[in-house]
Amino acid sequence: MSGFSTARQYMVDxxxxxxxxxxxxxxxxxxxxxxxxxxxxxxxxxxxxDLDLDVAAAGAAKRCLIQPALLARMxxxxxxxxxxxxxxxxxxxxxxxxxVAAFAGEVSATESDPALAATAGAALTQLGIQNVTVxxxxxxxxxxxxxxxxxxxxNGATEIVPTGLYGQLKEGGRLVGVFGLTAPPRxxxxxxxxxxxxxxxxxxxxxxxxxxxxxxxxxxx
Numbered sequence: 001m002s003g004f005s006t007a008r009q010y011m012v013d014x015x016x017x018x019x020x021x022x023x024x025x026x027x028x029x030x031x032x033x034x035x036x037x038x039x040x041x042x043x044x045x046x047x048x049x050d051l052d053l054d055v056a057a058a059g060a061a062k063r064c065l066i067q068p069a070l071l072a073r074m075x076x077x078x079x080x081x082x083x084x085x086x087x088x089x090x091x092x093x094x095x096x097x098x099x100v101a102a103f104a105g106e107v108s109a110t111e112s113d114p115a116l117a118a119t120a121g122a123a124l125t126q127l128g129i130q131n132v133t134v135x136x137x138x139x140x141x142x143x144x145x146x147x148x149x150x151x152x153x154x155n156g157a158t159e160i161v162p163t164g165l166y167g168q169l170k171e172g173g174r175l176v177g178v179f180g181l182t183a184p185p186r187x188x189x190x191x192x193x194x195x196x197x198x199x200x201x202x203x204x205x206x207x208x209x210x211x212x213x214x215x216x217x218x219x220x221x
Contacts, residue, residue, distance in 0.1 A: 004034060004036050004044075004047070004048075007047070007048035008030070008031055008034070008035065008048060009031065010048065011030065011035075011048040011050075011068050012027055012030050012031050015050050015067075015068055015069045016030060016068055016069050016072045018069075019069040019072065019073055020073070021069070021072040021073055021076050022076070023075075023076045025102070025103040026072050026075050026076055026099070026103070027072075028102070029099045029100075029102035029103060030068065030072060030099060032102060033095065033098045033099050033102065033127075034127070035047045035048060035065070035068070035095055036048075037123050037126065037127060038055065038065065038092075038093040038094050038095040038098070038119075038120070038123050039053060039055055039065070039093070040055060040057075043055070048068070050067055050068065050069065051067060052064040052065070052066050052067055052207060052208055053065045055092055055093045055116065055119075056092075056113065056116065057115060057116075060113060060115070060116075061113070061211060062208060063090075063092045063093075063111075063113055063116055063208075063211075064092060064156065064207075064208045065092055065093065065095050065096070065155075066096070066155060066156060066207045066208070067207070070178075070187070070205055070207060071096055071099065071155070073187065073202070073203065073205075074153065074176045074177065074178075074187055074202075075099070075100065075153065075176075077176050077187070077189050077202050078151045078153060078174050078176045078189070079174065080100065080103060080104050080150075080151050081104075081105075081150070082103060082104070082105060083105045083150075084104050084105055084106075084149075084150035084151050085104075085105060085106045085107075085108070085146075085149050085150050085151075086100050086104045086105075086106070086107045086108070086149060086150065086151045086152070086153060087107075087108045087109075087110070087142060087143055087146070087147065087149045087151070087152045087153070087165075087168065088100060088107060088108070088109040088110070088152075088153045088155055089110055089139050089142060089152060089153065089154050089155060089156075089165065089177075089210065090110070090111065090112070090139050090154060090155040090156045090210040090211075091109035091110060091111045091116075091117070091120055091134065091155055092111060092113075092116055092120070092155060093116055093119045093120050093123060094109060094119070094120030094121070094123050094124050094132070094134065096109075096153065096155045097109035097120065097124065097132050097134070098123075098124060098127065098129055098132070100153065101124075101129050101131050101132045104131070104151070105131070106131050107131055107132040107133070108132075108133050108135065108143045108146045108149070109132055109133065109134045109135070110134075110135050110136070110137040110138075110139070110141070110142065110143050111134065111135075111136060111137075112136070112137065112138050112139055112210075112211050112212060113136075114136045117134050117135065117136040120134045121134040133146070138211070138212045139154075139156075139158075139162075139210040139211060139212045139213050140162060140164050140165070140212045140213060141164065142164060142165045142168045143168070144164075144167075144168055147168035147169075147170075148168050148169055148170040148173065149168055149169060149170060149173060150169075150170055150172075150173050150174070151173060151174050151175070151176070152165055152168065152169060152173070152174075152175040152176075152177075153175075153176055153177065154175070154176065154177025154178065154210065154213075155210070156177070156178065156207050156208050156209060156210040156213075157177065157178035157179070157180050157185060157206070157207040157208065157209045157210065157213070158177055158178070158179055158180065158181075158209065158210060158213035159180045159181060159209055159213060159214050159215035160181070160213055160214070160215060160216070161181070162175075162177075162213060166190065166192065166197050169190075169192040169197075170192065171192060171193065171194075172191075172192065172193065173191070173192045174189060174190065174191050174192075175189070175190040175191075175192075176188070176189050176190075176202075178205045178206065178207040179199075179201075180209065180215075181215075184204050184206075185204070185205060185206055185207075186201045186202065186203065186204055186205060187201075187202045187203050187204075187205040188200060188201050188202055189202055
């Protein structure tokens with residue numbers, strides 16, 4: 001077993017399983033998808049650590065692969081089916097989209113940084129993953145032209161209510177992400193039912209805020 005393969009096994013057994021992730025599809029996807037393929041060469045040694053890993057180019061705004069266990073717990077809560085159409089918002093270099101693609105029907109991924117969107121597309125192509133489409137778009141915009149979606153996954157946190165994304169959910173659709181509207185931030189599940197949106201807090205969590213989903217600064221008089 002190679003060094004990265006061993007690290008991948010340790011990530012699943014030491015980080016993901018102990019976080020109450022029992023969905024075998026998610027566990028198998030995280031064992032199969034090489035996280036190092038979505039990380040700059042000088043950071044590949046960090047690919048399987050329990051941290052938010054910045055994958056942006058030097059000097060660019062910080063963009064991260066969120067902690068593996070957090071991603072896995074959110075995907076489990078989203079209850080993605082094999083026929084579901086999924087939108088991954090703030091896809092960064094594409095790792096979350098690659099994991100989702102292993103057990104979803106079709107995946108759209110958006111990333112606000114054009115260079116990272118290109119990196120994501122190249123990595124997915126290199127791995128032969130064909131059911132993901134990557135587009136450059138602001139996080140708040142989602143991908144309305146490709147919607148509506150069964151599931152929307154925020155690959156990061158939001159400090160505002162992302163109503164534009166809510167509108168891209170199908171009836172019965174689910175949105176999962178870290179909501180930092182109040183302290184402490186919490187991973188939450190939003191469900192669309194009968195023109196209403198239910199919000200259920202899942203667990204305390206932290207993740208980098210996605211560009212464009214930051215809290216507006218308050219006026220100071």
